[in-house]
């Protein structure tokens with residue numbers, strides 16, 4: 420079997436692996452490259468294999484860097500099927516149309532401003548391509564073998580990273596009636612986080628493709644729940660509005676859960692809370708409905724008629740008109756909005772309005788990548804440019820760390836530690852090179868493994 424790393428090779432976006440076995444080809448994940456322009460340009464490259472001859476795609480989870488290139492693949496002639504878990508399908512119904520909208524908006528904006536090298540600037544894909552991609556989704560339940568092609572089958576294992584996230588175990592028949600397994604970790608989740616069931620440990624395989632996002636980092640021992648509580652208490656004393664930029668999927672739901680828990684435990688008073696993100700609102704509904712994926716505590720709460728991610732003090736503002744009404748809001752109140760790194764979305768309108776007032780507080784609850792407005796704000800810049808206007812930063816800007824959907828270096832090793840056998844070959848993917856080198860050293864020291872770190876575009880025979 421040949422495996423080509425078409426994305427997430429020594430980088431963290433664009434997850435895409437092409438498998439070629441005899442005359443059959445399939446892809447595991449079909450993600451979009453994100454971040455700086457040189458990354459995004461890679462989204463325009465042709466695949467080394469004709470899309471119409473790809474037999475199937477298997478998706479590990481709904482994050483756009485694992486699924487967002489699917490409409491482009493469909494646009495180029497891919498006819499499906501696309502296998503994923505049922506909750507991943509539900510989240511993709513929210514995510515892919517939004518991704519298409521962003522592509523169309525960017526092309527429109529580039530044409531308006533005339534800054535594209537292409538005349539006219541075109542979107543990578545359109546809403547119709549996203550709709551066509553959604554039609555190809557074929558949900559496959561967790562833990563059940565499914566034939567990908569005669570002689571090759573796969574099974575999805577719970578990964579706890581976000582709702583529906585899975586690892587893919589692929590099994591092929593080899594000569595002599597033997598079977599070989601390849602295990603794609605997808606993005607590895609964490610133990611002990613609210614709402615979702617725990618990740619299933621790695622069982623062992625012949626070949627392992629392991630993500631390495633946090634291969635060189637630890638989330639630390641700090642308790643994000645306690646830090647969130649202290650930060651909100653301090654914010655209440657200032658008397659203003661509390662703005663929380665958050666990713667619409669997973670982080671928003673985890674945050675709502677923690678806020679509810681703090682109120683129930685008497686650590687915080689009940690504060691009017693607004694979820695001002697159309698995607699966040701839809702994702703919260705998908706999370707609420709995914710009963711089979713809830714952990715024991717979440718199930719117990721729902722059985723007691725309490726939805727901790729949709730508590731009674733939460734109001735949602737799906738329309739732009741409802742969102743604008745929040746401008747008249749006087750504190751105390753919490754507004755949760757996207758995007759999580761303040762790179763776009765409704766949070767920008769709120770920041771523009773609220774940053775100049777020292778009574779307000781902005782709480783970042785996730786990693787802020789270099790070059791984002793979020794990063795500039797947490798680094799304490801005295802003014803930021805929003806929608807072409809310089810806005811003075813007088814509000815208190817803070818960061819609560821420790822909330823992450825990704826296993827850190829220690830948790831990755833923990834996830835691997837319950838295996839029944841060692842892999843013969845390990846490939847590190849989905850990580851910056853320095854993080855991958857650090858993880859390779861740890862895997863060697865702890866388990867005696869000698870992982871390879873394939874480059875983008877590299878093909879290995881497994």
Ligand SMILES: [Zn+2]
Pocket residue numbers: 480482485580606
């Ligand atoms: Zn992910």
